[in-house]
Amino acid sequence: MKEKTAIQELIKGIWDENPVLVQLLGLCPTLAVTSSAENGLAMGLAATFVLLCSSFLVSMFRKMIPGQVRIAAYIVIIATFVTIADRFLAAFVPDISKSLGPFIPLIIVNCMILGRQEAFASKNGIGRSLLDAMGMGLGFTITLLVLSSIREILGSGTLFGMRVMWESFAEWGVMTQAPGAFITLGCLIAGANWINARRKA
Amino acid sequence: MNSTAKIIIVLTLITVISGGVLAVLDTYTKPRIEAYQNQLKKEAVSEVLPDNVKVETLEKNNLTYYKATKNNKVVAYAFQVSGGGYQSELVVMVGVTADFSEIIAAKIISQVETPGLGTKIEKDPSNKEHPTWFMDQFKGLKINPAITYVKNAKPSKDTEVQAITGATISSAAIVDILNKQIKAAKAIIGE
Amino acid sequence: MDIQSILIAAGSMGGLGLLFAVILAIANKKLHVEEDPRVTEIMDVIPNANCGGCGYPGCSAFADGVVKGEAPVNGCPVGGADVAELVAKIMGVEVNVAEKEVAQCQCQGGMEEIAYQGEYQGAQSCIAATLVSGGKKLCEFGCLGLGDCAAACQFGAIIISENRLPVIDPEKCVACGECVNVCPRDIMEMHPLSHRTKVLCKNHDIGRYATKVCTKACIACGACERKCPFDAIHVIDNLAVIDYEKCKHCGLCATVCPTKAIEHKKKPRKPKPIPEKEAEE
Structure with missing residues (x-):
């Protein structure tokens, strides 16, 4: 395979291999917490933090961790960082921690994160793994932000809690619910595929 | 080093380090988290009790309650009640008069109900002048013989509240929790 | 800082880790599957495009197949000769480089x-x-x-x-x-x-009809069959078919074909793609 340049390594997670839109990984938090832009952003950043830290450690110790127990080792590393993120959110931004509810601990089993360790960090050097994690995390965060912004604007008429729609705008209640998440995500994936198809042609 | 020993050493080492790191972290964050929760509780307590009272925290039969006294006379009690809502546990701080006949105020401490529907019990964005109208109905509400709710109509009795359209189950859950647990608390505190 | 609580946390986590590590180590011993290290080595040199061009469900299945001796070392069409050589080296065999x-x-x-x-x-x-x-x-x-x-x-x-x-x-x-x-x-x-001579038509219609359909159709006239000195081309079911076992790529059939349905490329190896040029003739 061709070596990617540093920039390509970073960019691929944002578009070409976007974890949500292309790889369809980590959909549980994507669907569950994106009812408001604030939650989407917080979840994205929390996942990025965990991804960065775990990729760093996993790639650093990749030669020391025996293959037979690598999954167990990765999960413990990921779980440690998730707990750190969870506690920090609870201590410093309790409101967000409250609204993200049980989904922060669930980052542990977010397949995007374990997937990157298994597919990338365990085979590449620290620098590359960090770039990869940064790109994937950014891609995840941006996608969640877009998704949650659409849902918040249409579902509650607000963005980051501020009213952006006109006064008489009737909120689309369904957008704040699970079906709204599926519909919006479906439209986003369709849009991404459409753009890719046009770019190729 | 043979592979068996390596597996055991590496995995154990990772878990020990992980446990240690988390424990250290916990000592830093725990006080903050607890302080925040206490503050929330304190705020809620002062909100559901009358102004200018002395608040005392007491505990009896596993029930933590707050006794409000004014000029050495008990004027009100506040305590936390909780129960199942539509899809989450509802936790409500409620203040009642000393004779358990009237609710002074009730405030929701935590709920994760359906966004846009059940969440209206805490804050109803469709009612712009008065988004907290649902819980405010409990102010001064008579408890005996029992709190009831009506749908799509203004309450006509002094023990009645109006349920939220689209969130009947959440509304009813609050009424039910208050009915049962205020009586239970009365039994404990009143002893 | 409370040393005791840190010790308890680290100890309990470590205890769990130790327990699971022992279980995994035992499992590793008892349930050990002998995996040929060459599989991983091959995985590292093949392109990992998972295209399925080799006939296996994916690249790892192909690598497995090569190690088991079921798949040829040059079985990866995407990797071509370079990869075939690397795979052959891993397997310790000579490649007879497959033609592209x-x-x-x-x-x-x-x-x-x-x-x-x-x-x-x-x-x-x-x-x-x-x-x-x-x-x-x-x-x-x-x-x-x-x-x-x-x-x-x-x-x-x-x-x-x-x-x-x-x-x-x-x-x-x-x-x-x-x-x-x-x-x-x-x-x-x-x-x-090396197949420089090809019948570029699939039409099985009888000649009378085939001429009406396309100016470059094989009309099953049999001229090529008669001309071929090697008995390598035959009209079967109204269509000329080349037998590549016998064909020497002399190109005589192409010269006699009245509709130019047979293509013959000259020896210089650089093969030009047939299309546009041909079409414009």
Whole structure:
């Protein structure tokens, strides 16, 4: 395979291999917490933090961790960082921690994160793994932000809690619910595929 | 080093380090988290009790309650009640008069109900002048013989509240929790 | 800082870790599956495109197959000779380097050569067109020209010319066979580069009808069959077919073909893609 340049390594997670839109990984938090832009952003950043830290450690110790127990080792590393993120959110931004509810601990089993360790960090050097994690995390965060912004604007008429729609705008209640998440995500994936198809042609 | 020993050493080492790191972290964050929760509780307590009272925290039969006294006379009690809502546990701080006949105020401490529907019990964005109208109905509400709710109509009795359209189950859950647990608390505190 | 609570946390986590580590270590011993390290080594040198061109479900299955001796070391069409050599080195065998194969469109019936049966305005896909009426072109054996092969090609080796025929770039083609699989009319075929003589027609109509359908159709006249000094070309079911076991690529058949349905490329190895040039003649 061709070596990617540093920039390509970073960019691929944002578009070409976007974890949500292309790889369809980590959909549980994507669907569950994106009812408001604030939650989407917080979840994205929390996942990025965990991804960065775990990729760093996993790639650093990749030669020391025996293959037979690598999954167990990765999960413990990921779980440690998730707990750190969870506690920090609870201590410093309790409101967000409250609204993200049980989904922060669930980052542990977010397949995007374990997937990157298994597919990338365990085979590449620290620098590359960090770039990869940064790109994937950014891609995840941006996608969640877009998704949650659409849902918040249409579902509650607000963005980051501020009213952006006109006064008489009737909120689309369904957008704040699970079906709204599926519909919006479906439209986003369709849009991404459409753009890719046009770019190729 | 043979592979068996390596597996055991590496995995154990990772878990020990992980446990240690988390424990250290916990000592830093725990006080903050607890302080925040206490503050929330304190705020809620002062909100559901009358102004200018002395608040005392007491505990009896596993029930933590707050006794409000004014000029050495008990004027009100506040305590936390909780129960199942539509899809989450509802936790409500409620203040009642000393004779358990009237609710002074009730405030929701935590709920994760359906966004846009059940969440209206805490804050109803469709009612712009008065988004907290649902819980405010409990102010001064008579408890005996029992709190009831009506749908799509203004309450006509002094023990009645109006349920939220689209969130009947959440509304009813609050009424039910208050009915049962205020009586239970009365039994404990009143002893 | 509370040393005791830290010790408790680290101890309990460590205890759990130790317990699981022991379980895993035992499992590792008892349930050990002897995996040939060569599988991983092969995985590292093959392109990992998971295209399936080798006939295996994916690259790891192919690597497995090579180690088991089921798949040839040069079985990866995408990797080509370079990869075959690396794989052979891992396996410790000599490669007899397979000849590079290239996809070939076995039809010359572009918009200029073919007769029309009507307008086709349906979905622009060969498969869709076959399902309805067979598209615009009258020939029921020929290329539909709607580009399913080009869309299927992951390597950008096929483009559809203005004459509505696929043009294959032999440099880019890795012989993965996707276009062969996807073509609803089986026009696409894989041919080694040494096959310099080809019948570029699939029409089984009798000559009288075939001439009406396409100016470059094989009309089953048999001239090639009579001319061939090696008995390598025969008209079977109204279509000339070359037997590559016998064909010496002398090109005599191509010279006598009245409709130029047979293509013969001169020796200089650099094979030019057939399409546009041919079509313009």
